[in-house]
Amino acid sequence: MNIKLIFSGLFLAGSFQLAAQTPNMPTEVLVNRIVNTVSKVNAGETIILKGDKDQLNFLESLGEQIHKKGAFPVIMLESEKLTKAGTLSVPEEALVAHHKALHKLDNKADLTIYIANSIDYANIYKQAPEAYAEKRRNAIKEYHNGAPENMATFREVYIGLPNKKMAEAEGIAYNTYEKMIMEAMAVDNEAIAAKGKQIAAILQAGKKVKVTTTNGTDFTFMLAGRPTSIDDGIISEADLKSSVESDRMVALPTGLLLVTGDESSGSGKIVAARDRQFGNQGPVKITNAVYQFQDGKLGSVKATTNQAFLEKRLKEAQPAATQFGGLVIGLNPAMKVLSDEKQDFRPYEAEGMVFIHIGGNDWMGGKNKVKEGTTIPVEKATVAVDGKIIVKDGKLVTNSVASK
Template sequence: ASKRNIKGVNLGNGLYPTEASAKQFGMTQKELSDLFWKGVNVDYSKLEATGKTVQAVLAAGKEVQITNPNGTDLKVRIEKRPVIVSDGVLSADDLKKGFASSQVYLPAGEAYLAPVPGSAEGKVVVDHQFYQGKEITGLTLTFKAGKLTSMTAKSGLEPLKKLYDAAEPGKEEFAFVDLGLNPNVQLKAGSKLGAWMPAGMVTVGIGNNMWAGGENKNAYSLFSFLPGSTLKVDGKVLVENGMLKN
């Protein structure tokens, strides 16, 4: 599909309102459904404009720093890395750029990139991580020279650690930074719901990053949502305590 630039659509984007998902996130199915459709019915022209603004900031930047009161403090280099915007609209230009830019995720609203390989330094603390339907609390990922050097958690780590240990080399490489842009998807404070697109959400991951314009083809991937984080580009605040500044 990537060679012929066939358009790809992902309906749900991790937010599809199934009964199981709603239960996992402590919501009714109707609440999750309302949130999902509100996200789909966003003003796409405004979303596109927001995406272009954020894309310009990231494209001109050299370093991203992500911090959070929970102990997260991570820096990655981003200079000369392509920045992809998922705004629900596929332009002719998107299709020319190939696979990574020719995917649509609904509800839409993300800007993402694969940082300079080997550049991630610091740690990420994930308060709530759902893995195979089970909750992991206090997941802490430590990075040095772009590679994961330590993975610990307060509880629930075993299933994740088992699959990670069995995966091929390349699994340990820091993969991407993703920013949510959709103002219609708002999560309640303290919500365990993990979603990519809420405006101000910061998501990071390890392993495969082909979808984000990277070069890591590893079969393994792991992503973690970091709600309430602050993200700076060359010292300038782009996301403050989970709120997108643009």
């Protein structure tokens, strides 16, 4: 899961969650995979490891392997108490300085490995008064999406394993959730990379993309010959040579393709039957949202629930933050969309799941440098490039890219 997608600024979250870790610690095989294959740790590098106290053994195992590579690990321990302090107790006049200090550290590291934790962020956010939460959100935006100082070596890795709290939050039976995440983590990286490259070739050669759904989405944009980013779970030598920030970001489970387009070209209607956007006080559930675009600009939005929330964010956002940004397509066949009145799970990595990105997109190869952005989920989408269908009703259907 890509961190820039999680930190969507138009509906900005104060923090992020991936599937949190199970009581059974990852094996030595996974630790070696993260250090040697996924992250490609090198001697002389400074590596930040972020996780909570329940993951301390895992953090130590990672640190041990990092030392053996001649690099130096720095463990940043996260907890409910520290999160509450950082979310609720920082003086208003120090909010910008507080976030500047965090990003000053993050931007100097060669590699940051995030281990998803089980902290109840939503409950903590609800405790913040709205006015204070708004000021905190604005302070985060001051440093969100800033280019790393060490682009030559910069990379970020996100590791997520299932737990019962996250399954409950998604409205999914734990056994179903656990099985899906673990199978998705075991999917062959090379197969995902090959699938992504085939889709990327179609996009690179194309000019016009059309996204439609049976519930009313009819959206088009023009491609601009921009590079695609593929999260296949490995930071390759080619990724390290890339100037595109998203090429240096990977996740387990993995499987994601991102491409930007002509920012002034997005036009039409996007319908999101269900969504969760992030407000100042935590996640906000949205149903039956309709977004209208013209010449790349989001002009209006309506929704059955929480329309006032969406309208407020649209009104307050910088103009560039409401501009079309790009397309996201999931590539992992083991990740599934489970979305109905009870289940609320739309992972970016689910094969055939589509998102439209709006706002800042320079980190994924675009030209919009604004520090705000968000994604709109388009379930069961059909995507065509110059008339060639690559996704049909939420499934990859091209013979060369679809999972058997």
